[in-house]
Amino acid sequence: MTAKTADAVDWHESIAESFQAGYDHSPRFRERLALWRDLIGRHVGAGNRVLDAGCGAGTFSFEAARVGASVTAIDGSAAMVTLARARQQELGLTNIDFEVALLDSLSARAEGEFDVVLSSSVLEYLPDLKGEVARLVRLLKPGGRLILSMPNSESLYRKAERIAFGLTGRPRYFAHVKSMASATELAALYRALDVAPVEHHFYAAPPGDGVLATLGDHRSKTLLVMVGRRIE
Template sequence: MAQYDDTLTRVEDYFDRTATKTWERLTSDAPVSKIRETVRAGRDRMREVMLSQLPADLTGQRVLDAGCGAGQMTIELARRGAQVTAVDISPSLVEIAQKRLPRDYTDQVEFAAGDMLCETRGTFDHVLAMDSLIYYEAHDIGDILAKLSPRVGSSVVFTVAPRTPFLMTFWGLGKLFPRSDRSPTMIPHAPARLARAATTAGATGTLREVERITSGFYISTAMEFAT
């Protein structure tokens, strides 16, 4: 998974070098621009959609928050009673998430900076990956699902950028710039292509589209891979 590793490194560098402060503000109650307000609203709605795919009571279940960011999803999972492993490639974001976690939930959450695919983290009932796979090619996502599926008892719920005309144009323009001079670019995907990639990679399960959220500049599709 050489391409996966290359993308992982670029994403880590981007967030720790340039995006941490922006992300910290976006995921707080601090005032932001009108454009970022739409992104914040879209992410809030997407979090609700993803959580709706899991039981309301997660007591006794292990959940991997893959790409936990500043910890908003982590807190909601802990509120439902889950034992949460919250992982992010950015140590800076993990530190923010740790500071924001209410003390009542500290015994339920284990934080870690690093690769969400690390096998030493064990097995899970569910995996949530909100906006953490959006920079990867279809074959990489297929490989990720293949690696996770034997370790997940129920489902992997994740988001991707949909193949809309707007996002395809944005993606095409982004490819005109040298990779070293731009942030990681979202790669739009069609559900059928992702399903084929998962099958080719050997992932055992069923992939379906849950819901697409469009809120200003935030456009994302929730997917569920039932194992």
Template sequence: MTEILNADPAELAKFSELAHRWWDLESEFRPLHEINPLRLEWIDGIAPLTGLRVLDVGCGGGILTDSMARKGADVLGIDLAGRALKVAQLHALEARTHGVAYREVSVESLAAEQPGTFDVVTCMEMLEHVPQPASVVKACADLAKPGGWIFFSTIHRNAKAFLFAILGAEYVLGLLPRGTHEYQKMIRPSELAAHCRAAGLDLRQTRGMEYSPLTRRYWLSGDTSVNYMFATRKPERV
């Protein structure tokens, strides 16, 4: 089968260069470690993960993937950054995490190969890094079983998001490496909602994620003006 690629080589190279630091809690990936419990509990609260077949799209070094497996799910993490996947695989071995596997394959190719396979599909902090986010959303929908849940997280495209997510997080506070995000690739909630509708998904819940530089604390809220998450569901067969 011909591999379907919807990826920016520069983005893959950027994350591959940092791959060895993925599980360093004081590295550039510290924010992902700090927000992971919040997003994990949100996902598990909507679709209890124990015993479910789960796909983590754009898994990187496996922070969310590993934690979902530890909730009792059978998880496959996929990414196109090979070095990050090797780090994820090594961590799973060292941490003795059961029920987790990794594969270097695009979500579109996997959707053509294994449609309707997963109870839950997660795609977190990835859509703003690909050339065609609508293609990823459609593939995620295709991979879910009827009645399955699909979760997305990304960043709004507006002045506040530019101020907080790029200038603040990357240049002032140094929470992320400079150049992590490109403003033009950010996605408005209305745009992501349109992609979900086009893919046949029902939007069930939205949540925002906020951060205080004073307390260095993250929390979930109803404010989707910067970082936000969607919980969507694939309709049952009629």
């Protein structure tokens, strides 16, 4: 683990409880959950083996488990995994294995082990985007689904954040962001790794989105999620 990766993990350790609480209080978090719940409901089936790479407090792991999948969920933050295990006990879901681990630990797992790989807002914190996506693709069975999200580089709000961070050092989380991508760039990366893009969506409107919304989702929404199928 590099020092920069450790910094990102420490950051998520510090915000674990407040981040998870967002799903209870924030309309933007509820929008995220609704979109991912729909994607998981359509692309994950009962009996599937699912990897949640960077599971946080387990929100999407629970969605996959509810449809009958067997879920392996990892996160570098012990605080996040503690929250996930506590919630797992409350829900009584036994078909999830939560583990404190970094994504580089996945290199030791067997190729083609999973039917579906999920990764929500994780890869932007790692320095080698293509290498990390390739690591996840290797774990997919032929025909398996890759569902990952990251910051939308076409978002005007994201562009403003980058400028503001360069001038003021805020927003502070931006210190840990290594990459963003447009839908076109992410689709090209998928294809380069023998993954056929299936669908993509933009979500998470920024504060004061009224004017930006008139420019279209690809310019206003701050996050991008893409589903792909590993070519057989």
